[in-house]
Amino acid sequence: MTSTLLVEIKYCEDTRPQNQLNAAKEQHKVLCNILQGASVTLHIILLGVGGTIYNTHTLKPFKELGLDSQRVKRLASKLHVHFVMFAAKFVHIYQT
Numbered sequence: 001m002t003s004t005l006l007v008e009i010k011y012c013e014d015t016r017p018q019n020q021l022n023a024a025k026e027q028h029k030v031l032c033n034i035l036q037g038a039s040v041t042l043h044i045i046l047l048g049v050g051g052t053i054y055n056t057h058t059l060k061p062f063k064e065l066g067l068d069s070q071r072v073k074r075l076a077s078k079l080h081v082h083f084v085m086f087a088a089k090f091v092h093i094y095q096t
Helices: 018-032 056-064 069-095
Strands: 003-011 037-048
Touching: 003 018, 018 037, 037 056, 037 069, 056 069
Parallel strands: 003 037
Antiparallel strands: none
């Protein structure tokens, strides 16, 4: 049997991550059904738009993918910095 990993990183409201978690599960339901016969594992990684790093929705999925605790925290922080830098560039371009 084939094993397939699906990984999605999503940004969500800091106080309501469940909305994006449910949306991601629903979004990938069809794809998981298409991959019948394969063992599909969906890893949804959520990052709060205000900088929230969740234990269960950010750190745990990264650990399940084999990263150690130090790398997990560094990666989550780097993803937030990248997002903030990209958002600032987007706002600057949009205003010009």
